Amino acid sequence: MARRKPLDDLHRNRHILPKIAIMIGLGIFLFGTAAQAEEGSLGKIFHVYVDGEHIGKVNDKQAMKDIMESKVKNKKADFNNLSLTIGEEVNIVPERVFDPSYDNQKVSTYLQENLSVQAEAVKMEIGGKSVGYFQNKKAAEQTLNAYQTNFVDEQDLETLTAKKQENDMTDYTRANLVNDKQTTDHLSAGDTIITDVSLSDKVSFSEQKTAPSGVLTKKQGISVLEKGTPVETVHKVNEGETLVDIAKQHDLTLDELLNLNEELKKSSVLQIGQKLYVTDYQPFVDVIVKKEIKEKTSIDYKTKTIESDNLYKGEENVKQQGEEGQKMVHYSLTINNGNESSRNIINEKTTKEPVKKIIVKGTKVVPSRGTGNLNWPAVGGYISSNVGMRWGSMHKGMDIAGPSSRTIKAADNGTIVSAERSSGYGNKITIDHNNGMRTIYAHLASINVSPGQTVEKGQKIGVMGATGDSTGIHLHFEVYQNGSLQHPKKYF
Incomplete structure (x- = not known):
């Protein structure tokens, strides 16, 4: 039994050794910590x-x-x-x-x-779209006001803004006018009152940081507002337009235009009416100006026509001249970015009644067929030369000179065939009498009829003159029967 004692001791010591190791390790840790506290600094x-x-x-x-x-x-x-x-x-x-x-x-x-270094700025947004960054809210508001003065007088805008603030109103009413000394009921002709200035979309400001170079001056801000925001639109190709032309019209480079239209190349041939995508600019916001104005305007006169058989059909006389009336009209106007978008009448008052124009219109029908008996085509006068040989050539007509009046008359009823200038004849009229006869009137100073017109025997058709190959003022008168030259004497 004594020989097993060392083994029993060893068994007992197995439980003691871990405790000793833990105590030794803790001692080392505490020693190290203390040493660090002494040697290191906090x-x-x-x-x-x-x-x-x-x-x-x-x-x-x-x-x-x-x-x-x-x-x-x-x-x-x-x-x-x-x-x-x-x-x-x-x-x-x-x-x-x-x-x-x-x-x-x-x-x-x-x-x-x-x-990075950035600027503390104020961002302006209109309708959710960024306009740009400004030094502060005051600078942004001043820029927006300056833009509005493109469409409304600066003084009116300032006065109206002050009125709105004074009355704590979001919309201006007719009871609070720009001009305190007037009301719309007492406007005179030509007077205008601005009743409201507003923007078509909501404007918001927010404090944000941005690159200093991106902060807009007032001038730059106005330019941005005036240019507007880019939108993609469609351009229809017109005759003669090229890709370069279209790009310039819409402030694009040729490459930018081609990028918008991937099917195109620089060498592409355009067709009239072809649709291309382009970039246009639309305003960030509309400046809506409401005005009231009083204006004198004219009232158109009416025309009344009276028929009379004392005048030939196609003739008419003015029995009474028409006169415009006048009225004072009070309008309300809405103007978007300088363009009038609506005009409504508030009231109007007639200050002068219009006078009707009365026209007497002829109903008498002129027969186009001649009688076969000719009237003398001038007012008096004498025959200065007859049909026949003269100066070695045939003189086809009868010359009438020395009348008491230079009026030339149709020798018989008929239809005007021609009324024009004709080489040696000068101003010449030809009448078809619709019975086989034709008459010619030459060397006229002026013509009073036109082709296709029906004339009556004795009706004025022109004025005697000396146009063409003429030795003086006279009427050259020719008569034809079924195309054959005749002597006029036999028909008087």
């Missing part, structure tokens, strides 16, 4: 975060601030009128640690190279 570091991302640790918070301030200061030289700041969100969080470690150079370099 220091302060700063964690630098940019937009939530940990960049590194530094021991000098002010140096990091100086870097940011320097970047802003350098930019300020170019944008002195703007409020500048670092564009990113930078957080510097302190922490106390034993044996602090840090890398100032790494963090400084990152901040120098990656931080």
Whole structure:
């Protein structure tokens, strides 16, 4: 039994050894911690975060601030009128640690190279579309007001805006006019009163950061508003237009036009009426001006026609001249971006009644067939030359000169065949008497009839003259029967 004792001791010691090891390890740990507390120092570091991302640790918070301030200061030289700041969100969080470690150079370099300087600005949006960024809300509002003065007088706009603010109104009413000394009921002719100025869409402003170079001046903002926002529209090709022409019309480069129309190439031949996609611009917002105006306007006179058999058909006389009337009209107008979109009458008052025009219209029918017996075609006068040989050639007509009046008359009823200038005849009229006879009247100073017109025997057709090959003022008169030249004497 005594020989098993060492084994029993070993069995007992197996439970004691782990406890001894734990105590030894704890002693070593406590000794090490105490030693570290004695040998190390408790220091302060700063964690630098940019937009939530940990960049590194530094021991000098002010140096990091100086870097940011320097970047802003350098930019300020170019944008002195703007409020500048670092564009990113930078957080510097302190922490106390034993044996602090840090890398100032790494963090400084990152901040120098990656931080941006932006302007604290106000963004203007109209109908949800961005117009641009401005120095502040006041600058944005001034730009919008300046744009509106393209369509309404600046003084009227200021007065109207003040009235709206004074009355705390979103819409202006006819009871609160621009001109306090007038009401719409006492407007005189030509007077205009603006009753409202509004915008067709909602305008909103929000504070945002943006690149300083992107902040618009008042002049630039007005230009953006005037140009409008781009929209894709369709252009129909007109005769003679080329791709270059169409691109220029819509302020596009040729490549931009081709990108909008992928089926086209620079060498493509266009067809009239072909539809191409282009970019046009439409206003960000319409300036809606409402006005009331009083104007003197004319009232058209009516025309009354009276038939009379004392005048030939086709003739008419004015028995009474018409006169326009006048009225005072009070209108309400709506004008969109300078273009009148509606005009409604509020009331009107006649100040002068119109006078009817009375026309007497002839109903007497002139027979187009001649009687066969000719009347003398002039007012008096004598035969200065007859039909026959003269100066070695045939003289086809009878010349009548020395009348008491230069009026030339139709020798018989008939239809005007021609009334025109004809070489040696000068101004010449030919009448077909619809009975086989034709008469010619030449050398006229003027013509009073036209082809196709029916004339009556004795009716004035022209005035005696000396046009064409003529030795003086006279009428050259020719008569034909079934196409054969006749001597006029035999028919008087």
